[in-house]
Amino acid sequence: MSIKAFYKGLMVLFFGLLALALKGQKQGGIDYQIVGVDLYCYVDRDLSQTTIDSLLGTCDIKPEALALYHEKQISSASHWQVVEVNEQQIILRKPLKGLEGKPKEQKTLMEVLGLGPKSFVDDYRFGYNVFSKPAVWELDNSKTRFFLKVEGAKPESIYLSGTFNQWSTSACPMTACDSGYYADINLGEGAHYYKYIVNGHWLMDPRNRLKANDWEGNENSVYFKENYSFFLPGYKKAQKVHLAGSFSNWEPDNQGFIKVKGGWERPCYLEEGTHAYKFIVDGEWITDPTNPVIRKDEEGNENSFMAIGDTFYFYLPGYKNAAAPVVAGSFNDWNPIELKMTKTDSGWILPYVLAPGNYEYKFVLEYGHKWIIDPNNPHTNGEGNTKNSVLSLNPNKHFFYPHKKGLERVCLSGDFNAWPENGYTLEKQADGWHIDVHLPQGKTRYKFILNEDWVRDPNNPLFEPNEYDDYNSVIWMK
Amino acid sequence: MKRFILLFLILFSSFASADDGLYFGRYNKRLMMQRPVPHGEFNRLVLPMKNIGNLIIVEAVVDGIRGNFIFDTGAPYLVLNQTYFRDYEEVPDMMATDVNGNQLNQKVTRVNKLKMLGMYYDNVEADVSDLSVIENRLGVQILGLLGVNLFMRMEIEIDFKGEQIIIYRVDRSGRRLDQPYEPKINEYRIPFELSNNAILVKAKINDQALTFCIDSGAEAILLNNDLPAPAYQDIRIIRRSTLLGAGNSRSEVLLGAIRCIDIGMSLSNRQVLIADLEAIGQAYGKHIEGFIGYDLLKEGSLCINFKTQELILNVY
DSSP: OOHHHHHHHHHHHHHHHHHHHHHHHSSTTEEEEEETTEEEEEEETTSOHHHHHHHHHHTTOOGGGHHHHHHHTOOOTTSOEEEEEOSSEEEEEEEGGGOSOOOSOHHHHGGGGTOOOOOSSOOOSEEOOOBSSOOEEEOTTSOEEEEEEOOSSOOSOEEEEEGGGTTOSSSOBOEEOSSEEEEEEOOOSEEEEEEEEETTEEEOOTTBOOEEEOSSSOEEEEEEEOOEEEEEEOOTTOSOEEEEEGGGTTOOOSSOOEEETTEEEEEEEEOSEEEEEEEEETTEEEOOTTOOOEEEOTTSOEEEEEEESOEEEEEEEOOTTSOOOEEEEGGGTTOSSSEEOEEOSSEEEEEEEOOSEEEEEEEEEGGGTEEEOOTTOOOEESSGGGOEEEEEESOOEEEEEEOOTTOOOEEEEEGGGTOOSSOEEOEEOSSEEEEEEOOOSEEEEEEEEETTEEEOOTTOOOEEEOTTSSEEEEEEEO | OHHHHHHHHHHHHHTSOGGGTTEETTEEHHHHHOOOOOBSSOSEEEEEEEEETTEEEEEEEETTEEEEEEEOTTSSSOEEEHHHHTTSOBOTTOOOBOTTSOBOSOEEEEEEEEEETTEEEEEEEEEEEOOHHHHHHHTSOEEEEEOGGGSTTEEEEEETTTTEEEEEEBOTTSOBSSSOOOOOTTEEEEEOEEETTEEEEEEEETTEEEEEEEOTTOSSEEEETTSOGGGGTTEEEEEEEEEEOGGGOEEEEEEEEEEEEESSSEEEEEEEEEEOOHHHHHHHTSOOOEEESHHHHTTEEEEEETTTTEEEEEEO
């Protein structure tokens, strides 16, 4: 290679690297800078035209008028001027004093920070307790006792606070006993975060080895109200037994089973629904010898299956001469072959265990060529081909709308079903329109849709403004 | 003496022109008169608090309704969330107005009892406002805001790290009745001015003297869009956003990072929001150039003494 070619190559490399470095300073091709008391906006022409047009739209500049704005030095409605237009970039400018809007409340501006709501308890599907000494236990009267050993001077105040009482700092005072303080409360199954408040100070449970971060930078103690116990008989000589399943993404649990008389046991909390699982005995994966329900997965591995919770019976009347229909829904990613129904005298049936919640489903006929809604279910969502039957398991809220002249259809739409345009249809009964729905813990906003009009719940005094200069009804589930 | 001064002010204001209404100069009579008296057997009271989204949440009970309130030094008085207190009756003899005498479209009501652990107030006035935006953003039920006038007869210590607010009864000179304050090595003393219940301090950005409001409800530093040019030199703009409000109104906000702000102590590398704060400042009757809250509170335990009008920051 000649020296000339070598130096030419070096120059190409140098300028190439320089171009890359300069490009790297831009953030997404749109850059803002304050110079003096003016705000400048630098727009990279490498961006897609859609992005550029969208940005110009926020500056009240029509893309086709860009050259005109530049030539005539016109200001847009929001005070932007076009300073420069060339092949590489567009430069816009406006006075800082021209920032739009005069907000009346500083808190509304904080939305820009994106500090949105965080979940208070992670979605635990499986878990169990690890205490160094007994600190939380179940009583015979179905209540749960939280105990805190206190030594030294009697505290002025001591409270129990957690996700079960919305972290109230005063709702649950603790009672003195011989060696400490206790509180007996009603707890639902599942995971609960908690802490003690002693003389105004937050304190984690010193005997609880389980901790969790609530994404607000706080660490909390965790208690699982257990609802199931796995048992493996025999294996007296085994050293370690662990559990893995669909509820743990097939990761073996940390602590392992407890050796008991006759075998090994693992009491735990398990989310309602149907689960696949296996035991791991000294490294060997085995199915549950006491459970006859075994199915193969996609890779041909055999897994044990069990279910927790109430069984719902899907029923399709008729179709006696048809091939076995299938139930497909939001609970199984609309799989058209997985859940085959069983024939009965009057039709077809499928028993299935589901966790509490709202689901949409359909019956699949003719080997996937025909999808129909449940003829016995008055509640649906959607229109035409996208119309599905709606099922609410363990509903905890009843919605009612009274009869009104001219009312042909009443639907319900809200946070719990992602505000569909059509909403869940209510069933027309003698006294009005009804539906039972499962609402999650926390706040739910909703509205009724009467024929096509969106209205507040007339029976609910709680409502708040929405972005359409109207109001949404509000309900809190605890 | 206080009663004499108050009587004098009321008489003087009555000789003002008919247009002035409830106004005396640029001071809101309602703010001047509303300093609720705290009751309870305490000289020192510890309120456990929760941090949610950089805000201070304290539990209180209003007429038997227990719930979360935002502890907000940027709010002049008690504010109730309209969603839950819509049916409270309006107080007919007290209009809500700004400092220029313009009547506000703001409902004012009265609560029989406001209680926070061992402390309570009787017959307290409150604004009723829409707090749904904050509530939806935080994801927890917010019954209202606890504003400055509830604490003006006392000293309050906000301990963010310790997750507690301590309330001290003080004498006329501002000395704690419980135990005298012991100066610490890592403390910063910052004098403040109280203007229409806003806690105002002097701050500096790039040697530019600015008026800031200490607002515990400010999750980031907020700057006005009309500061002198040198104040913006050390700010790098990250993003420009447009917030949509009621009636299709728009607010343009810049999110940036500031190199340094001196508020009696130096704070480095902080997030800032820049917007037109004119309407917000009007509510305080003063040209406010910035708001700061969380960024100061996370540095140390902050004591606010309304008698001596001094902040003491004990750095963690």
